[in-house]
Amino acid sequence: MSTDPLVVFTPSGKRGHFPKGTPVLTAARQLGVDLDSVCGGRGICSKCQITPSYGEFSKHGVTVANDALSEWNSVEQRYDDKRGLKKGRRLGCQAQVMGDVVIDVPAESQVHKQVVRKRAEARDIVMNPSTRLYYVEVEEPDMHEPSGDLERLVRALKEQWQLEGVRADLHILHMMQPALRKGDWKVTVAIHHGDDTHAPKIMHIWPGYYEGTIYGLAVDLGSTTIAAHLCDLASGEVVASSGIMNPQIRFGEDLMSRVSYSMMNKDGATEMTRAVRDGMNALFVQIAAEAEIDRTLIVDAVFVCNPVMHHLFLGVDPFELGQAPFALATSSSLQLRAVELDLEIHPGARIYILPCIAGHVGADAAAVALSEAPDKSEDLVLVVDVGTNAEILLGNKDKVLACSSPTGPAFEGAQISSGQRAAPGAIERVEINPETKVARFKVIGCDLWSDDEEFEAQTGATGITGICGSGIIEMVAEMRIHGILDGPGLIGSPEQTGTDRCFRDGRTYSYMVWDGSADGGPVITVTNRDIREIQMAKAALYSGARLLMDKFGVDKVDRIVLAGAFGAHISPKHAMVLGMIPDAPLEKVTSAGNAAGTGARIALLNTEARTEIEQTVHNIHKIETAIEPRFQEHFVNASNIPNAVEPFPILGTVVTLPDVNFNTGGRDGGGEGEGGGRRRRRRG
Amino acid sequence: MSTDPLVVFTPSGKRGHFPKGTPVLTAARQLGVDLDSVCGGRGICSKCQITPSYGEFSKHGVTVANDALSEWNSVEQRYDDKRGLKKGRRLGCQAQVMGDVVIDVPAESQVHKQVVRKRAEARDIVMNPSTRLYYVEVEEPDMHEPSGDLERLVRALKEQWQLEGVRADLHILHMMQPALRKGDWKVTVAIHHGDDTHAPKIMHIWPGYYEGTIYGLAVDLGSTTIAAHLCDLASGEVVASSGIMNPQIRFGEDLMSRVSYSMMNKDGATEMTRAVRDGMNALFVQIAAEAEIDRTLIVDAVFVCNPVMHHLFLGVDPFELGQAPFALATSSSLQLRAVELDLEIHPGARIYILPCIAGHVGADAAAVALSEAPDKSEDLVLVVDVGTNAEILLGNKDKVLACSSPTGPAFEGAQISSGQRAAPGAIERVEINPETKVARFKVIGCDLWSDDEEFEAQTGATGITGICGSGIIEMVAEMRIHGILDGPGLIGSPEQTGTDRCFRDGRTYSYMVWDGSADGGPVITVTNRDIREIQMAKAALYSGARLLMDKFGVDKVDRIVLAGAFGAHISPKHAMVLGMIPDAPLEKVTSAGNAAGTGARIALLNTEARTEIEQTVHNIHKIETAIEPRFQEHFVNASNIPNAVEPFPILGTVVTLPDVNFNTGGRDGGGEGEGGGRRRRRRG
Secondary structure (H helix, E strand, O other): OOOOOEEEEEOOOOEEEOOOOOEHHHHHHHHOOOOOOOOOOOOOOOOOEEEEEOEEEOOOOEEEOOOOEOOOOHHHHHHHHHHOOOOOOEEOOOOEEOOOEEEEOOHHHOOOOEEOOOOOOOOOEEOEOOEEEEEEEOOOOOOOOOOOHHHHHHHHHHHHHOOOOOEEOHHHHHHHHHHHHHOOOEEEEEEEOOOOOOOOEEEEEEEOOOOOOOEEEEEEEOOOEEEEEEEEOOOOOEEEEEEEEOHHHHHOOOHHHHHHHHHHOOOHHHHHHHHHHHHHHHHHHHHHHHHOOOHHHEEEEEEEEOHHHHHHHHOOOHHHHHOOOOOOOOOOOEEEEHHHHOOOOOOOOEEEEOOOOEOOEOHHHHHHHHHHOHHHOOOOEEEEEOOOOEEEEEEEOOEEEEEEEOOOHHHHOOOOOOEOOOOOOEEEEEEEOOOOOOEEEEEOOOOOOOOOOOHHHHOOOOOOOEEOHHHHHHHHHHHHHOOOEOOOOOEOOHHHHOOOOEEEEOOEEEEEEEEOHHHOOOEEEEOHHHHHHHHHHHHHHHHHHHHHHHHHOOOOOOEEEEEHHHHOOOOHHHHHHHOOOOOOOHHHEEEEEOHHHHHHHHHHHEHHHHHHHHHHHHHOEEOOHHHOHHHHHHHHHHOOOOOOOOOOHHHHOOOOOOOOOOOOOOHHHHHHHHHHHHHHHHHO | OOOOOEEEEEOOOOEEEOOOOOEHHHHHHHHOOOOOOOOOOOOOOOOOEEEEEOEEEOOOOEEEOOOOEOOOOHHHHHHHHHHOOOOOOEEOOOOEEOOOEEEEOOHHHOOOOEEOOOOOOOOOEEOEOOEEEEEEEOOOOOOOOOOOHHHHHHHHHHHHHOOOOOEEOHHHHHHHHHHHHHOOOEEEEEEEOOOOOOOOEEEEEEEOOOOOOOEEEEEEEOOOEEEEEEEEOOOOOEEEEEEEEOHHHHHOOOHHHHHHHHHHOOOHHHHHHHHHHHHHHHHHHHHHHHHOOOHHHEEEEEEEEOHHHHHHHHOOOHHHHHOOOOOOOOOOOEEEEHHHHOOOOOOOOEEEEOOOOEOOEOHHHHHHHHHHOHHHOOOOEEEEEOOOOEEEEEEEOOEEEEEEEOOOHHHHOOOOOOEOOOOOOEEEEEEEOOOOOOEEEEEOOOOOOOOOOOHHHHOOOOOOOEEOHHHHHHHHHHHHHOOOEOOOOOEOOHHHHOOOOEEEEOOEEEEEEEEOHHHOOOEEEEOHHHHHHHHHHHHHHHHHHHHHHHHHOOOOOOEEEEEOOOHHHOOHHHHHHHOOOOOOOHHHEEEEEOHHHHHHHHHHHEHHHHHHHHHHHHHOEEOOHHHOHHHHHHHHHHOOOOOOOOOOHHHHOOOOOOOOOOOOOOHHHHHHHHHHHHHHHHHO
């Protein structure tokens, strides 16, 4: 048995005997304990802080004496004077093992630390960034053994950091020689690992020890908005988040109108590429200003987007995505440099774009898959990213299926007579009084219900401007619950519904939500045409999900995750009353927020997650709804509210829907046939 | 024993039995016979042409019947009608083996064909270009199995060409989808092999079968001139050669003055980088015009240059190369893209820059080593690339040493009173009449000696304008041979030399070469100061070579190769009389022409040569003359003509040098002390 002192590291539990005088950092490295260091044990970076524990540790079978580590030394004192060391902490490279000792490595001293996520069901993010800092001491040039400065730097990285086959970006040659001399042959380099050359690449160099931080960006490039998180690549922390409208909106609100723009206008695609890259650069300026950092410290960026945005961002004409067979130029992930995409961050910054799943199921859906990990789920999970196109994943650890379904913009408030985007003044929550059949509501920007006496005063600034996506879902569902709307989607007459909130409006009836006309305000109604739009949108969403269930061979799912900013605001009960989503226990319907953005952040912070999602996407089975005959059948059934054939038994335990039918066989019912017919032709 | 027909391929001698009906191309591939094909056997490209032989072949033990191959088919007929097939040729993909047969693969049907070089001692160039064309048929997109167009193209390359892990440049995504559709899912791609990602990269795509050629450039970037060869990457042929003056000359004639310019002027290095890249682009326009090709068909380019040009071309400030310890930014080879160096050829064209040997021994010397291959030589070879700096290699297959020596520009006619660059009208050959001591000469642009009666008429257009580098060497050597100049370097008086061509010229004597003053022409003389300049230049060159011989432990070399455009014009006898080069049999002193340019061409045409020269350079032992005490000693000895201490016995069998000494001890001899002293201080 060794008489050398025993060192036990927590939380890893790794242990070993080391000769007296061994620095703790050295012991950690030899045991493979995850203890950070940028300066390589020179007492400069302080990344290797550890906390020794003293006393009896029966669990480890160790008694730690007060002199188990060497005394606090001058390097530690200097560091403490200058920057302050937390009480009980030591520098792992300075403190030497003198007796048996238990040493805790705090999270911030671990390279592969976990980044905390709030949701219980969410996967952990373990830090494993693509780009890291290394401090090295380089040999000076020697005329007797001539060699390039770069070659000596590469040798130092090999000897001091065991990095094999290091290469350098061209711009490093422009900055390296002054940096080496200014730093007196000591420099800090940022090294990018794991691109497709399988060679570590020097992508920046600072003279001496660089005390600052390097950053990465996770960008969710949506058709409407571009949202970015700026992350500290060492801690994983989000240091700033920012978003802008996608400047391509001026070429078309939705994706297909942008594809048309590129077809109708020579250089249209090029214009749109320039617009989105310019917008991206404006966003980078904004987020860097918010974080008060230099943009050139952003050395890594991950992008997720739908296929059309993917192509336009890359400068590929999206023409082929506008027509069957919807052929992507490429579905693989991409590794590029910032300069190739005209992005004004570090010129050598690495760009990673997640793989696309299919012509309509993009890198954003791949990012959702990375964040929500259906492929790791024990139970069967349906993940729905609700947007202009709904992207739908269904699966568990055995198999994952994916499709997209053209919901259209109704869920975003478009094509709805009183619809609007989610913004202050928009109705977002609705309750209809069972007796009076009058709706009360909440608007964005105010916590009060509209029947509160303070409501008018508190909404004075914004007014009541319209109904946003989540509002229209609750509105239609409440109308169905309270017998104002029948299953096939007809609004009843005042006589049929017993309320004069319903009123004749051309050939059909409408429902009065809010009449602000006395004060010169808007009149907000729900028309039967609005109901048709919502029916088509929700039928598309449901039938996509149902088709995947068919393909999976199941009739129900264990849980449902609603992703997307919009998904975060949907009431599960109302969504289920509408028949947007399959029948499921309400507590099993959760919101993942911006799962695509989270997926981008995971890929940014953990390089291995990139390989993982590439494999996952490869294994996902893609279903093209356009060529599946059953999609059409599901769509027709799902046009009913909640559904013409599916029973929704779990929903039935929560709410009883009145069995009403307002179709009297006369011309008043004609609206449905017309709307449904239009839709069916469009799908056919 | 197989009853299948026997197929014997020549010149490889590979043989095997194949079932009747096997296409010759298939048989060749299975035997690993080098038979080209771009279309993969579809009868489109005609690259697989072969010549069957009929009759008795006792050497191969085969009798070939007239029906040994299938009959001439309609594909061959169509090709013959359209483009003409040489008599006796067949298309290897169409002709099928029907009986025992002997098949010759002509050189132009081999991928790895040899490119002929004129010199017997020169190594062969075997074609193995980095970029090749492949014709493929790609599967159409299928909605049931959605995949990107690129992924299907990559799969086709794997299935049809066994290319693994193919990737694509970003710009391929911009051009691929229209090309695939225009070519009806058949395309030709240019694939670059063997960059540092170890992945074949698609770098261009054409719809259908591309009948054209792709090109590469071998560029010798010199301080004074930039010379380029444009090569067909399939045949290896040089299709055009062109050169321009290096536009950096306006910042300084020689390298050190350019380094000074960058030190003295903010952005000086940047200006010079822009100048050389602009010049390069002008050269590319010129050479493409000469060859009548589109510049974007240039997909590969290899550059060789000295270290200062290397750094300026890359955009690296050459500051460090201007002072000890002469640290290169990098000595390794570089793989870049045209766009990174602002080069206007194919935007994705690959750039390869050979490794540098040391701070004063550049990629041009590496290219000389690749062309002259001292490391493969059985006998001990001294390779001297004569320019402003002489780069010197000494070695054999056991060991190679390298150094550079600052000869200065005297060998280029600079700093010589009547000196000039090699151009029409410049004296390039000299003979002094032993009796009259009068010089006759030839000028560039005229084949007659100056004592020919037609000479004046034939040189009327150019006149006699000065003496170029090779002329001055012959002149000084002839003066030494004929007793006009003594060993220490003094020109004798008319009394001492017996000719009034020698005349008092200030404190020393000069020699009259040509007096054109009667006709208003120039007076061309050689002054004692000119002799001093040549002494210093040749002493630098010789002492570099001698130092390498010391390090190698030898007193003589087996052969000497003079490289460089200037080296091609030097008379070995005169160079040896001067003591520029070590004593050796005159027939063992040969000229390699522009060996650096040839080395660039080898690296362009054969990718494996790149790996090879990287390894060779790594193994070359570098000697820095500035820190070698013996260099100084050799220099002083070599200031004498031919040498103060070395005997030159082989030279003695060819020419007897008069034992004269014109130093009378008076002030007239002071010139030497002055010149030598100045030089010694400069080296110290």
